[in-house]
Amino acid sequence: MALAIRFHDQLSQTSTTSFRDETLRGLAATPKWASPKFFYDRRGSELFEQITEQPEYYPTRTEVAILTQAASEIAEIAGPDADLIEFGSGASRKVRLLLEAMRPTSYLGIDISDDFLRSSTQRLAADYPWLDVHALSADFCDELHLPKGFDSRCPLAFFPGSSIGNFTPAQAQQFLRRLHSLLPVGGGLLVGVDLVKDRAVLEAAYNDAAGVTAAFNLNLLERIRNELASDIDPARFTHKAIFNAVQSRIEMHLASVEEQTVIIEGRRFHFEAGETLHTENSYKYSLESFAALARLARFDSIQQWTDPQQLFSVHYLKRTG
Incomplete structure (x- = not known):
């Protein structure tokens, strides 16, 4: 335990x-x-969690609704042996939907806000005593290495919240290429992407x-x-x-x-x-433009989910050889 x-x-x-x-x-x-x-010192991280609760801020509630509907399908695609790696874990709320659907053996949360990371992963460890919880204080804009002790042959990396949009398209492609190097062949990447709209x-x-x-x-x-x-x-x-x-x-x-x-x-x-x-x-991307960006980084688009209003999307990508 x-x-x-x-x-x-x-x-x-x-x-x-x-x-x-x-x-x-x-x-x-x-x-x-x-x-x-x-932005993400402890105060900034707390303020961002408040942003996600504002009525005008659609991304969080829309992504949660998509993940709620798609969690079982995501778990089936990932397979029974997949472990979870979360980039920009923040309060680690959305990942709970995946933890409950996938029941992985191990979880690794990665965030730049040290204090916030410790508190959020400690809550996960308390709430999921069957889960081996790791926390990695790191800047994922730099080169990353999976820490010793987190051994997973079949990880699913999770990058929620449309944080991929904080990169320019060229930077996003570079980031995806780093993830391509980090993940094994066949490894999955689940990423939230905000869509172009009014x-x-x-x-x-x-x-x-x-x-x-x-x-x-x-x-x-x-x-x-x-x-x-x-x-x-x-x-x-x-x-x-x-x-x-x-x-x-x-x-x-x-x-x-x-x-x-x-x-x-x-x-x-x-x-x-x-x-x-x-x-x-x-x-902000279209479904097609983000899939094209992923292909340039040698990820295949396996599945896409969106909401009825086409506000937000979640993409399941798989690392090619």
Whole structure:
């Protein structure tokens, strides 16, 4: 019986850039940018869980509905010996649908937020005492290695929440190629993919009336102020999320409300009034365009599921030779 999680730390060993280095590089660029992976300190992770509960934010509830309907079919495709690997595990809520349908021997949750990862996987271990639970603190934007002790000849990797959309299509292809190298021939990948839809629906999802997404975005500045030597003031920025139809992506920005200069780690960064820090992209795909992207990374599309409104999709991919 699994009484405790097995915790593995690759973050300090494999991360190629630190929060400090990447923040300084992004703010020195034109236009200014920040990596969305740094949203997820403990506070950011908690705020994201609140985002998923907002009425405007359709992806989470729609993906849960799809997985609820498809869980038995997913388990049948994966086979009786499949173990689960979850990328960006967060609160590990959706994966419970798969755990109950598949009854795997082992589970590995991978996340960049160390504290949040520990607490969510400990809850899984308590709720599923028959499950061998592993937690891997890692940045899956870097090269990954499955930790010692997690031995699976037939893993199913699970990448929920449309997080694949945070990569550019070229980065998404590169990420899928890394997963191709990580998985054995015949290994499966279950991935949530947000679909192209009406601009109003998309923009509302990232500009919720309660302001939770705004707080989530601004929390990145709080993290800079708290963890780096900085005088940056989140109150002097506003949240902005727009749909870029040409690029087929939602863009999130933090816009400076006035001309200002901020200091980070002894370096000065100037903002014009209205100038933005580009913090996140969320690319939207059609069923066909994502399947084509997967093929370029040598994954076959085995099955696709979507909801009646065609808001969201879940894809079962299989690694080819």
